[in-house]
Amino acid sequence: MKQFEDFKKQIPYSESQDYLKHLIEQSTEKAISQGRKPKAKVLSLRPVVTAAAALALLLVVGITQFRDQSDSLADVQYVEDTLALAADSHLLADASNGPIDDFLNSLTDDEAQLLTSFEIEEIPEY
Amino acid sequence: MQNENNMQQDKKENQECEARTYSQGQLLQMLTDPARREQGFRLLTKTYGEMLYWHIRRIVVSHDDAEDALQETFIKIYSGIDSFKGDGQLTSWIYRIATNESLNLLRRHTHFFQSIDSLSPTLVSRLQAETSLDAGAAEVLFQKALLTLPTQQRIAFNLRYYDELSYDEIAHITGKSTGTLKANYHYAVEKIKNYITKHS
Numbered sequence: 001m002k003q004f005e006d007f008k009k010q011i012p013y014s015e016s017q018d019y020l021k022h023l024i025e026q027s028t029e030k031a032i033s034q035g036r037k038p039k040a041k042v043l044s045l046r047p048v049v050t051a052a053a054a055l056a057l058l059l060v061v062g063i064t065q066f067r068d069q070s071d072s073l074a075d076v077q078y079v080e081d082t083l084a085l086a087a088d089s090h091l092l093a094d095a096s097n098g099p100i101d102d103f104l105n106s107l108t109d110d111e112a113q114l115l116t117s118f119e120i121e122e123i124p125e126y
Numbered sequence: 127m128q129n130e131n132n133m134q135q136d137k138k139e140n141q142e143c144e145a146r147t148y149s150q151g152q153l154l155q156m157l158t159d160p161a162r163r164e165q166g167f168r169l170l171t172k173t174y175g176e177m178l179y180w181h182i183r184r185i186v187v188s189h190d191d192a193e194d195a196l197q198e199t200f201i202k203i204y205s206g207i208d209s210f211k212g213d214g215q216l217t218s219w220i221y222r223i224a225t226n227e228s229l230n231l232l233r234r235h236t237h238f239f240q241s242i243d244s245l246s247p248t249l250v251s252r253l254q255a256e257t258s259l260d261a262g263a264a265e266v267l268f269q270k271a272l273l274t275l276p277t278q279q280r281i282a283f284n285l286r287y288y289d290e291l292s293y294d295e296i297a298h299i300t301g302k303s304t305g306t307l308k309a310n311y312h313y314a315v316e317k318i319k320n321y322i323t324k325h326s
Contacts, residue, residue, distance in 0.1 A: 009288055012253075012261030012269060013183065023193060024175035031171075031200035032164050 148173070150216040157207045167204050174217065175200075177289065178224045184284045185228035187249045187273070189256055195231045199224045218298040221291075225281060225299060232277070242277045249273045264326070271321035275314050282307050283314040 107115065148156075148169055156166025178199060183192040202223045210219050232242045250273050257266055272280055278300070285296045286307075293304040300307070 010262075010265050011180065011184070012257045012265045013189070014258030014260075015179075015183075015189075020176050020179060023196070024171055024179070027193075027197045027200045028168055028171040028175070030197060031204040032167060034201050035204045 154210070154212070154216050163204075163207070167207075170203070170216075170220075171200060174220060178220065181221065181284065181289060182224050182228045184272075184288065185225070185277075185281060186231050187252045187256070191231050195224070195227045198227045198230075202227065214298045215295065218295050221285070221289075221295075221299045229277070246273050267322060267325060268318070270325075271318040274321055275317060278302075279310045279314050282310045283318075286311050 104112075153166055153170050153173075156162040157170065159166070175196075179192060179196050182195045182199065183189070186192050186195055199220070203220055206223070210216070229242065232245060235245055235248065236242060250270055253266070253269055253273065257269075272283065275283065282296055282300060282302070285291045285299065286293070291299075293307050296302075296307050297304045302310075
């Protein structure tokens with residue numbers, strides 16, 4: 001049996017010297033011609049996937065934040081609108097801009113009740 | 127006329143280049159000089175091309191893969207020579223590129239989350255398919271034993287045993303400590319001996 005040291009670093013492949021010389025020359029010229037070309041930016045898959053994942057995460061966080069903020073803004077807006085409406089109606093109550101307002105203001109509660117429950121009788125058929 | 131003169135000049139330069147043996151420093155000087163880069167690169171591949179081919183072939187085993195990895199290695203060397211900072215030898219740098227390209231090529235044959243080490247049976251079958259007819263059974267057995275090693279251990283073993291590099295040089299190529307490499311090499315030797323004893 002051959003010992004470890006007896007293999008003499010042989011490799012069981014059969015590439016000839018000519019073949020290797022040709023391969024090396026061909027690969028060399030190809031590398032040089034590639035190097036002469038203007039470099040195009042190549043995006044490898046991993047950074048693209050990472051960037052896309054980061055963007056998606058940012059979008060999700062952004063949308064969630066925006067929703068929360070818009071909800072709280074909507075609440076504030078609702079309160080502000082209600083207060084503004086109350087203030088407006090108070091102003092309106094104070095205002096008397098004509099004979100109709102004067103008439104309505106002069107009504108008692110019972111009269112106002114009668115007025116709101118007033119119904120027009122159906123027009124009889126003819 | 128001018129072209130003929132230029133061609134003769136180029137031919138003369140090439141002959142001179144072939145006649146001389148350039149040191150790594152001289153090659154690096156040529157490679158970093160845009161005017162002499164192509165000439166320097168041709169000299170570099172002429173000097174180290176075969177060595178790189180066999181280094182790659184021992185890692186990827188398949189002949190076709192070795193050709194592809196060698197081509198990629200040359201392209202990376204030529205396009206990336208400006209990024210070589212001169213820390214360490216030029217040969218260590220080109221070996222590192224060749225090693226990485228070989229590993230990248232092996233990775234292409236793996237599925238998701240599959241380790242390169244799991245390719246061992248595939249590599250053994252490639253070895254059997256591509257072994258030359260006049261290869262001795264003992265040499266084939268030795269190669270099979272090598273393919274049972276984990277990939278990193280196999281690379282360390284190859285660089286030490288076939289390329290006869292120092293542990294410092296191998297450390298520069300693989301990014302591992304010399305202590306780890308020494309241990310890797312000795313484990314590899316033991317495993318190979320055991321495999322050969324068991325299978326012969």
